[in-house]
Every structure is written in structure tokens, then in C-alpha cells.
Amino acid sequence: MDPSSIPAPGRSKFKRRALLGFFLLNIFLFSSLGIWQVQRLGWKLDLIERVNARIHAEPADAPGPTQWSQLTRENAEYRRVLLQGELLPGQEVAVYTNTELGPGYWLFAPLLVRQAADSDAPQAIVWVNRGYLPMPLRDPASRPGAEPARLPATVTGLLRFGDGKHLFLRDNVPQENRWYRRDVKEFSAARTLPQLPVAPYFVDAQASSVTPSWLTPGLTQVNFRNNHLSYAITWFVLAALNVAAFIYLLWFEPRQRRQRPQSQEDA
The missing domain is CATH 1.10.287 (Helix Hairpins)
Known part of the structure; x- marks a missing residue:
């Protein structure tokens, strides 16, 4: 060698x-x-x-303005809450989604809420996901029956926080009325709302006293991937x-x- x-x-x-x-x-x-x-x-x-x-759980009154600063995803998300007030359908936002019913939109509308515990308390605005809207009905003029500008409503649903920046979600384009992320701050900035505090969360409606036949509420996906x-x-x-x-x-x-x-x- x-x-x-x-x-x-x-x-x-x-x-x-x-x-x-x-x-x-x-x-x-x-x-x-x-x-x-x-x-x-x-x-x-x-x-x-x-x-x-x-x-x-049984639904409880949705958190009011004095509680908003204490809310986090860990202590509040998916709480079952109850809201009473007036929906403002004329200020709605249609967020693109793809559900078990096919592609369509989540139809969001601001709910004008007066705190039930004290009738003299200031009003607030909570955005409500009223449910799934089929794609052909995005234009309000294409829907059967017109809704009034203000609609008294009682809503039961799940408290949710909005979508943050995400690789697989496109950014909203408010100036073109194209929505892909559920962001209540962007919703509020793009619509004409009363000068009232806006909740940092929205509510996925499970049931509502004013759900038209062309809307399907209660499709919240509560599935957590657990591959750990x-x-x-x-x-x-x-x-x-x-x-x-x-x-x-x-x-x-x-x-x-x-x-x-x-x-x-x-x-």
C-alpha cells in the first residue's frame, strides 16, 4: 500500500x-x-x-367596551355569546370563502348594540358574520326581497378574532370591494358607520332572528390540526x-x- x-x-x-x-x-x-x-x-x-x-355552553352577553382590552384568543375565542341590536345591512362586507357548500362569501354586517345591563350605557358596534352567501347573490339587488336599512336582530353565535397576515390569504382590496381576510378594522374603515366604538372581535352567527332563506349561518369550522x-x-x-x-x-x-x-x- x-x-x-x-x-x-x-x-x-x-x-x-x-x-x-x-x-x-x-x-x-x-x-x-x-x-x-x-x-x-x-x-x-x-x-x-x-x-x-x-x-x-349557554350563550352569555357579548363582552362590552369595558372588557375589550382584556380579551385574547386564549381566554375568549369561541365563547358562545348573545347580542341584541340593529343590523345595518346597507354597510355589509362580503368576504370570499370556500365551504362545504362550495365557493361563496361570508356576509358580514355591523350590529348596533346597546349594552343590556344599562340602557344608558353608550352604544357599540359589533361585526356579525351572518352566514354563507352563494356567489350569485353577492349583489344585494340579486337577492329575493329587500332588507331595510336597519334591522332589529337577536344573534347567538361564537366570538371570533380576525384573520391576521397569512401566506395563504390574499390581502383585502377595499377600494375594489374585494375581501379575503376577516378584519373588522378594515371593514369599519371602508364603510360609513356611526361614530361609536367598534368591538375588536366579530361574531359567527349560529342563529339569528333575521336570517333570510338565502343565507346559511352556523358553518363555523372548529377543527384544530393536531399532528404534534x-x-x-x-x-x-x-x-x-x-x-x-x-x-x-x-x-x-x-x-x-x-x-x-x-x-x-x-x-
């Missing part, structure tokens, strides 16, 4: 140490990701349990493979080298 083809001892040792460091880094990284997914699994199971309890267990298993398996490679490189490979016959080394 040509002596020049034998790797220098220093270089071989450096390569071995680099591989050991690489496997150690992978073990730490994959284990951390697995632990994180286990934590996410616990959080998701708790969220599902809380949401299931909320959507099946499979992700955790994947990361832990990758960590285990790197542990095996680390142990082999650290203990078994040097032992195999020492056990090789001298004749193989000199061949």
Missing part, C-alpha cells in the same frame, strides 16, 4: 472530532424539537378541551439515530480499528 495514500493522523482525528460535534449538535437540536412538540401537544389538547366547553405527537416521535427518532451514530463513532469504531489484523494495516 502506498504510504502517501494513508491519511495523516492529525487530519483523521480532526474529522472524527468534527463528526462527533456534528452528532452532538443534532442530538441537542432534535431532542429540543421533540420536547417542544410534546409541550405543543399538551397546549393543543388543553385548547381543544377549552374550546369544546365554550361552544357547547407524530412530529415529536419523528424528532425523537432522529435524535436516537444520532445517538447511535455518536456511540458507534466514539466507542465501537476505535475498537474495530484496534482489533484489525496488523496485516490489513500493512496491506
Whole structure:
């Protein structure tokens, strides 16, 4: 065997140490990701349990202006709430969607609410998703029967927060009346509303005292993807493979080298 083809001892040792460091880094990284997914699994199971309890609870009065600053997705979303007031159909917003009924729109309208606990309290505005609207009926003139400018209504539904920026959702184009994201701030800025505080949430109507036949309420999707267990298993398996490679490189490979016959080394 040509002596020049034998790797220098220093270089071989450096390569071995680099591989050991690489496997150690992978073990730490994959284990951390697995632990994180286990934590996410616990959080998701708790969220599902809380949401299931909320959507099946008796409806309570929707939070008023004094409570808005305390609302978060964790403590409020999917609460079952009750609203009474006057819908303003003339200021509606049709948000594109694709449901089990096919492509169409969520029909949003502002609800002028007076706080039930105190008739002298200031009024507020809450946007209500009245339900699914088929595509051919987007233009109010195409719908059977005209609705008045103000429509007394009692609405039961689920409290929701709007859609944030998302890779798979297009931005709204208010100047062209094209809507893809449920954003109550953008709705309010694009419509002519009374000078009243606007709730930071909207309500997905499950039932309403003024639901026309061409609207379908109650299609809220309450499905949470829960792949955290499979992700955790994947990361832990990758960590285990790197542990095996680390142990082999650290203990078994040097032992195999020492056990090789001298004749193989000199061949």
C-alpha cells in the first residue's frame, strides 16, 4: 500500500472530532424539537378541551367596551355569546370563502348594540358574520326581497378574532370591494358607520332572528390540526439515530480499528 495514500493522523482525528460535534449538535437540536412538540401537544389538547366547553355552553352577553382590552384568543375565542341590536345591512362586507357548500362569501354586517345591563350605557358596534352567501347573490339587488336599512336582530353565535397576515390569504382590496381576510378594522374603515366604538372581535352567527332563506349561518369550522405527537416521535427518532451514530463513532469504531489484523494495516 502506498504510504502517501494513508491519511495523516492529525487530519483523521480532526474529522472524527468534527463528526462527533456534528452528532452532538443534532442530538441537542432534535431532542429540543421533540420536547417542544410534546409541550405543543399538551397546549393543543388543553385548547381543544377549552374550546369544546365554550361552544357547547349557554350563550352569555357579548363582552362590552369595558372588557375589550382584556380579551385574547386564549381566554375568549369561541365563547358562545348573545347580542341584541340593529343590523345595518346597507354597510355589509362580503368576504370570499370556500365551504362545504362550495365557493361563496361570508356576509358580514355591523350590529348596533346597546349594552343590556344599562340602557344608558353608550352604544357599540359589533361585526356579525351572518352566514354563507352563494356567489350569485353577492349583489344585494340579486337577492329575493329587500332588507331595510336597519334591522332589529337577536344573534347567538361564537366570538371570533380576525384573520391576521397569512401566506395563504390574499390581502383585502377595499377600494375594489374585494375581501379575503376577516378584519373588522378594515371593514369599519371602508364603510360609513356611526361614530361609536367598534368591538375588536366579530361574531359567527349560529342563529339569528333575521336570517333570510338565502343565507346559511352556523358553518363555523372548529377543527384544530393536531399532528404534534407524530412530529415529536419523528424528532425523537432522529435524535436516537444520532445517538447511535455518536456511540458507534466514539466507542465501537476505535475498537474495530484496534482489533484489525496488523496485516490489513500493512496491506
